[in-house]
Amino acid sequence: MAWKEEQLRVWDFLQLLTPWLLLTISAAIYFSWVLPASGERFRPDGVSVLGLVAVSVLWVLFGHTLPIRKRTLRPGPAGIFFVGLLALCVTLMTYSHIFLVFTIAGFFHAYLLRPWPLGVLGVLATSVALNGSAMRVWAHPAPDLLAEFLLIVTVQTAAIGVGIVLTARSEPEERKREELVERLEAALHENAGLHAQLVAQARESGAQDERQRLASEIHDTLAQGLAGIITQLQAAERSASVRTRGETEEHVARALRLARSSLTEARRSVRALAPRELGRAHLPDALRTLTEGWSKDQGISARMEVTGTREPLSPAIEVSLFRVAQESLTNVAKHAGASRVGVTLSYTGTEVLLDVRDDGRGFATGVGTGFGLTSMRQRIRGVGGHVEVQSAPGEGTAVSARVPAITPGDTGAKGESGR
Template sequence: MTRDARAGERPSLGTRGSAVVEEAETAHRSRLAWKEEQLRVWDLLQLTTPWLLLTVSTAIYFSWVLPHSGARFWPEAAPVLGLVVVAVLWVSLGHTLPLTRRTLRPVPAGVFFVGLLALCVALMTYSDIFLVFTVAGFFHAYLLRPWPLGVLAVLATSVALNGSAMSVWTRPTPDVLAEFTLIVAVQTAAIGVGILLTARSEPEERRREALVERLEAALHENAGLHAQLVAQARESGAQDERQRLAGEIHDTLAQGLAGIITQLQAAQRSAHVRGETDEHVTRALRLARSSLTEARRSVQALAPRELGRAHLPDALRTLTERWSEDEGVRAQVEVTGSREPLSPVIEVSLFRVAQEALTNVAKHAKASRVGVTLSYTGCEVLLDVRDDGRGFAEGAGTGFGLTSMRQRIRGVGGQVEVQSAPGEGTSVSARVPAIALGGTAEKKGKADR
């Protein structure tokens, strides 16, 4: 099989793998969204029900029941208002704050329920309209653990609610007692079954949560492995071309630069004999030597010489400082996140982007300040080069340099975004996957866990 045929097969394998991962992630997100919506509605109902029932019953009592009874606010309604204030404080401290802070514990929850039921009974002695508030006991029963306590709370709430509504305590006739017993039994059984099923399904729900977390971690790991395989495939496909270029550079460019240096050295010696100082010859000699060093570096690894002595952050700082001295423009380098050695192909690509962006600033921007930011985010590495120069209109940034920059970053699975406007400077942003040194992907799941 030829090299071109092998290169043609790699993208199709990557596409199928990416489609499988994307489909699995979409299904996973759909299940999580459905489950989160259910939990959100139930949590909201648990949180707001006592307040809603207390507000409705209090409003009806003071706006309708009390005026129609002909009683005056003092002294008949003053105790009711006091009990309502106590109920507000009790619900706030024993129910709302623990739920919002997720600090509700079994013993405090049981104490709150006893106090809540006592307040409901006290309020119902003044008016039956507070039967509405007593219904909150059924909702709080779902929060009690273990589940028999929840069923017992439902029974107590049902006895208090129906006992007051049917006047069992004032006229306990046999018919009333029979009806009361039947209603309490049915009500307790109906709501208690829900509490029992909820308690029985909780361990299964926890196992499902653990399975979902493991699946999510596996999906993140697969995504990292996929990015690693794509980068390795591209690097492997380019290896033969690198070897060919290395041979041509060695046989042509390197030999030619060596000859240039020899000739310039002879010219420098001649100028010294005549007592003349040729600044241009000296500068050309320095540039030629630098080019020869770069050519030899290309033969060895096709990587910038700055990266041969340091990792990407230090190489970028060296590049920017040297550029700032040559161009007379203030430049600042900032590195954020946890620094990790990256794959050489990733570091070279980002370095070349910064190099090209700074070159464009020197040629076109007429800027007074330049900022270079390198950000390690765990699963990705971001490079941003921005200036305060004259910028350019939309659609104007289509030169060879920007096109080459985009192709280079796209070749390692990343993307480049250029933002600019006349008079507002330019920002060049590159985003690439964090493929670590040695071919292992920087795992996002590791940072999450």
């Protein structure tokens, strides 16, 4: 296509330049050599030729050059220009044969005539005018000369006219190619716009996902840790008021542990790492550590059980289930007023189930719609699972998460990066 475009540019340049070049050469030779060599004065022939040259300049400028540059040349005006050009050439050749050079421009302009039979006719007319003047056929119409003239005109017309015919036949295909190129360029432009939109949407989605991740991490780590610190310090304050030093020191020690743990989790969240417990062990052991630590801190009996055959899960699955257990235990400590909690992790082969049940006060259906439960559902939904919360006033609460058992080598899970 690049070669074709270059070829078209060269042809357009020749179309524009040829009449001017041939007219300049003819006029320059006539006024600098032919007219002085004839011994004639500038008047009257020189003046007449100069006038015809000036008319030719205006005719070429307004009938050929400007329309081609502006791409406004039409078949009708092109035919009129060709007839006028040939008439000027024939008239100039009556003053000097050197203007045969200018007449050659008719062959180039014949390619612009439409339909193609007019182009071939233009080549024939140019050949007749050119060779008739050069061979002086009209002055001496001898049979041999006429035969030679007819042969030259025929061969010349056939040789140049075949180019016009081939060009005319290839024009529909060229137009189709041009239309195809235009459509392709439009499609590329549209695709570029769509690509830019997709990049912007992906960037916005990535930023939204990161905001959601940080919000969940802050809620699951910092917010819960700070809440625990406040609870322990308030308990220490109450203990100090009744002068029970040992209990006060115990509450302060718990507050320090929570503060250090929250700081560690904050750093891990910023680096998009899995929770500390999962960094040291797989999910069952991490949940057991979490449950035992929570039971010790809250003074609530908690039991952790694992059923089924244990198998390693993808980091995203393990992190999501761990966060569900963490959030569920935090909610029990805050709201349930429970005396016993049971955490069960079940491997069923194709799925993994996590259940956190308590015997607390429970709540009415539709009440549990805080950020914690919303974040919990979003986490589990992100790895292809779902969460169910069952509760009733006075009957405790059960949180059940069900996720596919995706192994670490499976690319189907999406979520937080692991250890």
